[in-house]
Amino acid sequence: MTKSELALEIIERLRKEYPLAGCTLDYDEAWKLLVSVRLAAQCTDARVNIVVEELFKKYPDVESLSSADIEDIERIVKPCGLGRSKARDISACMKMLKQQYDGKVPDDFELLLKLPGVGRKSANLIMGDVFNKPAIVTDTHCIRLVNRMGLVDGIKEPKKVEMALWKLIPPEEGSDFCHRLVYHGREICTARTKPYCEKCCINDICCKNGVEPV
């Protein structure tokens, strides 16, 4: 089986296993996902979802959050860790949205990358989830799993993993595939424990179990 064939087979099996997998950050507007994804660095999505309740209640739109005191944003987001730098980025990002994009999140990958605190992972997440465009989100689960599965060979750097996956994953499948990797990474192919290969839906084709793609 080639890597491309392996990728297509894994996509199908994960689709059956996690048919409804989606973004685990709660949001109802694009700018809120931008804020949440910045807060999610080195923090769980579950904690972010709790913390943003107070933030969005107090600052319900781009206008109000862009004018908020950075110290107050920091106070609220502190439980997510890295409070100061996250608060600074969120404030600068909201200001830029207000000043340059009329409060709207741009649907262009390169423009997203220019927003403070937005890297490739976040920009891809926004492109895929908000705008339904092709996206590969290389978070920690994605990187761990695609290495174990044999879709990439010992690549840990997020951008390199992303570039390798673009060659294997049909563009329209990327966003859902990456969400499913998160579910699979949390439940079965876990980081801290030995992965539960005996319960895994791809254990007969996984590289970790000795099946090498050509």
Ligand code: SF4
């Ligand atoms: S077989 Fe094991 S290592 Fe491979 S994806 Fe499944 S849980 Fe992970």
